[in-house]
Every structure is written in structure tokens, then in C-alpha cells.
Amino acid sequence: MGDLGEQGILEAILPLLDSAQASLGPGDDAGALRVSGNEVLVSVDTLVENQDFRLLWPSGLEHNAYDIGWKSIAQNVSDINAMGGRATGAVISLSLPKSTSLEWVRDFSRGVAEAIAELGARELTILGGDLGKSQEISVTTTVLGECEHGKVLRSGVRAGDRIAVAGRVGAAGAGLSVLEHEHDNESWSRAVRRLVQAQCRPVPPLESGPRAAEAGATAMMDLSDGLIRDAGRMAKASHVNLELESSALQDFALRLEAASELTGTDPMSWVLYGGEDFGLLAAFPQGLEIPGEFNVIGVAKPANGRRAVVKVDGKVAKPETGFDHFA
Amino acid sequence: MGDLGEQGILEAILPLLDSAQASLGPGDDAGALRVSGNEVLVSVDTLVENQDFRLLWPSGLEHNAYDIGWKSIAQNVSDINAMGGRATGAVISLSLPKSTSLEWVRDFSRGVAEAIAELGARELTILGGDLGKSQEISVTTTVLGECEHGKVLRSGVRAGDRIAVAGRVGAAGAGLSVLEHEHDNESWSRAVRRLVQAQCRPVPPLESGPRAAEAGATAMMDLSDGLIRDAGRMAKASHVNLELESSALQDFALRLEAASELTGTDPMSWVLYGGEDFGLLAAFPQGLEIPGEFNVIGVAKPANGRRAVVKVDGKVAKPETGFDHFA
CATH class of the missing domain: 3.30.1330.10 (PurM-like, N-terminal domain)
Known part of the structure; x- marks a missing residue:
């Protein structure tokens, strides 16, 4: 299987x-x-x-x-x-x-x-x-x-929508890498402990879901299996390409430096492929006021050809290291 | 634990x-x-x-x-x-x-x-x-x-209520004993196979629950862990004694003869202690017309002393062999 x-x-x-x-x-x-x-x-x-x-x-x-x-x-x-x-x-x-x-x-x-x-x-x-x-x-x-405001599916993204995230991205993945690393946990810095905490005690942004629904989000899902993998599911369900900008993801990567130093991992790999932060990935129509806690990370474009894809800086991104129990 | x-x-x-x-x-x-x-x-x-x-x-x-x-x-x-x-x-x-x-x-x-x-x-x-x-x-x-008719709890039995069951009692327990018995399954009789089927593919009487509720049952629960154990829970929740008659249970025991012959077990032990038939145990006030598929097996009496109990033929019955994952 x-x-x-x-x-x-x-x-x-x-x-x-x-x-x-x-x-x-x-x-x-x-x-x-x-x-x-x-x-x-x-x-x-x-x-x-x-x-x-x-x-x-x-x-x-x-x-x-x-x-x-x-x-x-x-x-x-x-x-x-x-x-x-x-x-x-x-x-x-x-x-x-x-x-x-x-x-x-x-x-x-x-x-x-x-x-x-x-x-x-x-x-x-x-x-x-x-x-x-x-x-x-x-x-x-x-x-x-x-x-209260009608359910928001992952299949509602329209070409032109802005793609945004709320909550942490990559922190739980960084914490998991630290936990899996054979490095004595007694010596962890406070910054490292916070990332471990993100893995063990995740904090989904519970006000942001209903708020995005009320604001008029066209699509939403939680980030449980990694940004690229989950964005791929949203792209497929909505038949659009999601085009993300790595520059908009840099801030998330910067917050993972402590774990990067400890494990020697590129922090952007956690941002793109790390799961279990339980933040929100949502799509908002152009011109709509997006709730303040959402950060725009890209835009939806028409899917050319048969298969909707996720791109980062114009290149197709695949969920090589996203999490699948049976992969 | x-x-x-x-x-x-x-x-x-x-x-x-x-x-x-x-x-x-x-x-x-x-x-x-x-x-x-x-x-x-x-x-x-x-x-x-x-x-x-x-x-x-x-x-x-x-x-x-x-x-x-x-x-x-x-x-x-x-x-x-x-x-x-x-x-x-x-x-x-x-x-x-x-x-x-x-x-x-x-x-x-x-x-x-x-x-x-x-x-x-x-x-x-x-x-x-x-x-x-x-x-x-x-x-x-x-x-x-x-x-549709309001939920029926296990805590509603009143002294004087008749206690009745719908569905099978003991069949799944007899089937389990056969399955656990080191006796070649190729030689099972049709009657034995039916009891094994009762264990592997139980048939809860789905029309009887709403019908009992509509008829005015004061209490109800399903028989999942054995008649004596489950009746004990109903007795405790309702603060009444449940007094059962073994003569009213004989018909259930008779249907288990084939498994009794194979394993050498007293069929009444399955009726009293065997679980997983998913029949119904219900209480009905005196004078009420009880739906036809329910068999009266006893009556509720005031609980004397601190602890409500289940009696069979006047003697306190304990769930010695009823099922508890952690016992």
C-alpha cells in the first residue's frame, strides 16, 4: 500500500x-x-x-x-x-x-x-x-x-485572488527537526525551545478562521502537511495555479534561525515543507480588505494545461518532503 | 492502570x-x-x-x-x-x-x-x-x-418498570468462544456458523430503538459488554434494583446449544455475561404496551441500601466475566 x-x-x-x-x-x-x-x-x-x-x-x-x-x-x-x-x-x-x-x-x-x-x-x-x-x-x-458566516472550502479560489497565510509557517517543522536531532536537549536556547513548543503545543489562530470567512475569503484550509503540499491541494481543488513569492516567506524563515544553526538545515525548507503549524492558507478577492493577521504570499493565476500547480518565484514547486503517511 | x-x-x-x-x-x-x-x-x-x-x-x-x-x-x-x-x-x-x-x-x-x-x-x-x-x-x-421522540437515557428506570430486551442475547459471546476455541473451523455446523456470524457481523435492531422511545420507554441502553454488566450500569444510573428471571432468559440460552456442545460451556453464561450483541435493554412503565419485539425479562424494584444491584432469581449477580478492557 x-x-x-x-x-x-x-x-x-x-x-x-x-x-x-x-x-x-x-x-x-x-x-x-x-x-x-x-x-x-x-x-x-x-x-x-x-x-x-x-x-x-x-x-x-x-x-x-x-x-x-x-x-x-x-x-x-x-x-x-x-x-x-x-x-x-x-x-x-x-x-x-x-x-x-x-x-x-x-x-x-x-x-x-x-x-x-x-x-x-x-x-x-x-x-x-x-x-x-x-x-x-x-x-x-x-x-x-x-x-456563522457560511463554510469556506478549499475549492473556491479564483484567478486573481490574493493568497495569504495566518499563524506560523515552518515553526513546528523546525521544532520537529530539533527533536529528531541527536543533540542534548538540556543545552537548547530559549529560541530553540520555542520552536520545539510550536511542534508539541501548536496554536492554531482560532479567531482568524471565522474572521476570514466574514471578510469574504473565497477559499481556506489549514496548513497541516506543509505549505507546498497543502497549497497544491488548494490549487488542484480550485483548478488554479498558486504563484508564491519567496520574498514574502523570508520573514517566516528568519524566525527559524536558531533551529537552523543547531541542525544545519536551510530554514526555507521548513517554511515550504514543514507541517503541523495549523496556520491558515486563504484566498481573498482583489480589492477586498484582508484581516490584518494574514500575510499575502502570492496570487492565483489561471491553470494552463491539465494540471493546476504551485509555483515559487515562477518555478513549479513539488511537495518532495511534505508529509504523507503512506508515501 | x-x-x-x-x-x-x-x-x-x-x-x-x-x-x-x-x-x-x-x-x-x-x-x-x-x-x-x-x-x-x-x-x-x-x-x-x-x-x-x-x-x-x-x-x-x-x-x-x-x-x-x-x-x-x-x-x-x-x-x-x-x-x-x-x-x-x-x-x-x-x-x-x-x-x-x-x-x-x-x-x-x-x-x-x-x-x-x-x-x-x-x-x-x-x-x-x-x-x-x-x-x-x-x-x-x-x-x-x-x-425524533426525545432521547432515552439509561438513568430513567423507575421502581415497578418492566425490564425488557430486543435483539439477540448471548449469540455474539457464544460466537467469540467458538472463535477462541482450538477446533477446526472447517467442521463447523451451520448453527455454529450463525453464532460466529453474530460475533463478526452483529445486527443491532435499528427500528426498535426509536420504536421503544415512541412507545414511552423510561430508560434504554445497548447490550455491548454483557447483560449483567450493562444492567448493572442501568441499575446504578437509575438507583433501582433490576430483578431478572432466568426462566425468561432460557429461550436465548436454547439458541446457543450448538456452541455449547462444541466448547463445553453453559449457554446461560453467554446470556448473562457475553457482550457485543448490540441488542437493547429497556424499561417500560407498568400498563404500557411494549413493542412486540421486546421480551420482558424482569422488573425494577426500589434499591435498598446504598448500592443498586442486579438480581437473577432473587440473588445478586455480579459481572464476573463481563468485558472490561482494563480489568
Whole structure:
């Protein structure tokens, strides 16, 4: 199955599943269901030990349960945010090895509760869950949400739209490289620790999703798998090319210098290919006032030929190192 | 953590999670969230390899992906059914070892689609999912639903109510014993195969939940962890004793004879302690007409003393062999 990639697998199975009754079926940040006139958004994500986190990183840092709880909330509310909505409810399924301590579960729960509070997901409440045994830690969180201003899909970009991002770009990727680097975590500078924190406790810009929807964004998605890979999905869904300017991305790269010095990595590679910042990628029509926290990084152009692409400084960019579980 | 049991773990973590805004928080078959005047029910369950199924059973039977897809739907729509509701939407998160074949994923998806059709969950549509890598197969399904007649909790039993069940009782447990028995599956009789099928492809009685709600059931839950264990939960939540008659359970035991002969097990032990049939346990006030597919198996009495209990033929019954992941 490794040869197919996640996209290939999905293309094989989605035709088998009937989503005709959905208000919005699979393929965007969240699905949607109509409930007595209103739409309910639904998103699900799973974190698995040694795939999405390590209990002990090569750097010597131990990944604590609090951060896993935090991230399980952050990445799902981000999906609702990316539709322009607000998260209203969540259920969590926790599969744990029998050796897991009760203290671990308590820390996890604190991470869940504090992420909800500190990220500002004020309407989000825990509706239930499931607890079971497994060989490896696995956390699946499903979040429900609602849109006040109508949902914003990734497929709505029009040629001429300005492409902008809100939130961090590359910080979580830089943090991941530091964690994977065999360099004693005791000696990290404060700047390096902040990047590690961006990986372990990401902060999706929760006000920015509804604000962009209200401002009139034509398309939006969250940055979970790397800018180039995610922009490629938006380009494909919208049938436009997204033309980005590296000069507009330099500011993001500058903030990653501390990790670059430590690991010897070009910081721009994190900006282009690093995932899990859970910032927003959005498109706004020309002439529209873009909310202040969004930085314009490019423009949409008509896609010539069969395939919509992402370009950086005029050259086609491919998601060589973006994240795909099955690549 | 093994010493605490699932209940102990939940009691430790639930106070950390704020469910105050929920229309119904954790603790029943499903949680509920209010959406523009209507309630949305939410339920989540996870199936993990070697915990909830084996790819190869001691009997030599291979557990196919189709059945795993079927069961992931069946056990979740059962939770919605047990609230008196109908399932409307689902998201599925699939974690798979890299060696899993695409054919496996296709079979799984067919099982999902056909369970939805054959169980009669006509309003249920797949809204999305997540696909990731893991060492063991893990499937988490979240189902949303709605109640036409108001939700039926497990906490509503009143002294004097008749206790009744709909659907099979003990069949899936008998099937599990056969699967775990080192007896060549090639020689199984048709009656034995039907019991194995009850374990691998359970059929929750989806019309009976809404019908019981409409008829005026005071309480309801699904039978997932064994009659005595689940009845104990209903007794505790409702602060009443549930007094069951073994004579009313004999018919269920008779249907398990073929598995009893093969494994040498008393069939009544499956009726009392076997899980995963996903039938319904419900309470109906005296004098009310009970829907025909429900069989009365006992009556609720005031709980004397501090602790509500389940009795069979007047003796307190404990869920010695009911299923608890962490017991």
C-alpha cells in the first residue's frame, strides 16, 4: 500500500462509500451535515505513538501526555477553523497499553482541557469518549463545529485572488527537526525551545478562521502537511495555479534561525515543507480588505494545461518532503 | 492502570474535562449537543487488532476486513439506537500497518457501506475520515444522530418498570468462544456458523430503538459488554434494583446449544455475561404496551441500601466475566 500514498488509497475507497446525503462529503478540512436548517461540521484526526509523536525523542526529550492531549484538540479545532467555523463539541477515543499510568491519563486530560481554554475554543465541550487497550498509544479526536458566516472550502479560489497565510509557517517543522536531532536537549536556547513548543503545543489562530470567512475569503484550509503540499491541494481543488513569492516567506524563515544553526538545515525548507503549524492558507478577492493577521504570499493565476500547480518565484514547486503517511 | 478498570479511569479524568455546555455529557450511550433547537447525538468507538478482533483466530478462521468495517458501523449506530435515535452521519479514522493491502482497505470499505445498507441505517452518510500509519490495525468510528421522540437515557428506570430486551442475547459471546476455541473451523455446523456470524457481523435492531422511545420507554441502553454488566450500569444510573428471571432468559440460552456442545460451556453464561450483541435493554412503565419485539425479562424494584444491584432469581449477580478492557 506504501506505493499508493494516502491520496491513492482514498481515491480507491471513496467511490465505495455513499456520501450523497452529506451537505459536504470527504475531501475538505471537515465534512458537514445538515441539522434542522443549520450545518454541523465534523472533523476527525488520529495521533499514533511513533508516527505522530515519540515518547522519547532522539534529542532526549520525553514527550509528555499533556502535549498529546493539547495537540489532539489543536489539530481538530484547526480543521473547523479552516472552514471558517467554531468548534462546539468533541469526543475522544483513547487506546492505551495496559502499562500506561493513571497519571499519564490525567496529564493527557489536563492538556485537553487547557488547550480548549488557552486556544480560545470557548464553545467547545467534551461530549464523550471511548477507552480501550492497545499496544501503542493512539488518540482519535472528533470535533463538531458550526459556521456563522457560511463554510469556506478549499475549492473556491479564483484567478486573481490574493493568497495569504495566518499563524506560523515552518515553526513546528523546525521544532520537529530539533527533536529528531541527536543533540542534548538540556543545552537548547530559549529560541530553540520555542520552536520545539510550536511542534508539541501548536496554536492554531482560532479567531482568524471565522474572521476570514466574514471578510469574504473565497477559499481556506489549514496548513497541516506543509505549505507546498497543502497549497497544491488548494490549487488542484480550485483548478488554479498558486504563484508564491519567496520574498514574502523570508520573514517566516528568519524566525527559524536558531533551529537552523543547531541542525544545519536551510530554514526555507521548513517554511515550504514543514507541517503541523495549523496556520491558515486563504484566498481573498482583489480589492477586498484582508484581516490584518494574514500575510499575502502570492496570487492565483489561471491553470494552463491539465494540471493546476504551485509555483515559487515562477518555478513549479513539488511537495518532495511534505508529509504523507503512506508515501 | 490495570487495577482501576475502565470505570475507575473515567472517574479520575472526567472531572478534569468541562462538559457543562453539553446537552448531554459523557456517561450514556452517546453524548448530545444542541444545534439551533435540535439535539445532535454523538458516539465514538474504537476497534483494535488483537483486542477487539484477531486477524487469525485460534479456530483457524481469518477475520476479514469486511467484517471489521461492518462491526465498526454496527456498534456505533447501536449507541444512537440505544438513545432512541437514528444515525445521520459518520466519520471513520483508520490506522493501518504499512503492509496492509489496498484490497484489505477496499474490503473494509465494502463492509462499511453494506452494513449501512443492510442494517437499515438509511439516513447515515459518510462525512469524512482520517488515514494514518500504525503498528496494529485500529478503526475509530464516530457516528452522529438525531432523535425524533426525545432521547432515552439509561438513568430513567423507575421502581415497578418492566425490564425488557430486543435483539439477540448471548449469540455474539457464544460466537467469540467458538472463535477462541482450538477446533477446526472447517467442521463447523451451520448453527455454529450463525453464532460466529453474530460475533463478526452483529445486527443491532435499528427500528426498535426509536420504536421503544415512541412507545414511552423510561430508560434504554445497548447490550455491548454483557447483560449483567450493562444492567448493572442501568441499575446504578437509575438507583433501582433490576430483578431478572432466568426462566425468561432460557429461550436465548436454547439458541446457543450448538456452541455449547462444541466448547463445553453453559449457554446461560453467554446470556448473562457475553457482550457485543448490540441488542437493547429497556424499561417500560407498568400498563404500557411494549413493542412486540421486546421480551420482558424482569422488573425494577426500589434499591435498598446504598448500592443498586442486579438480581437473577432473587440473588445478586455480579459481572464476573463481563468485558472490561482494563480489568
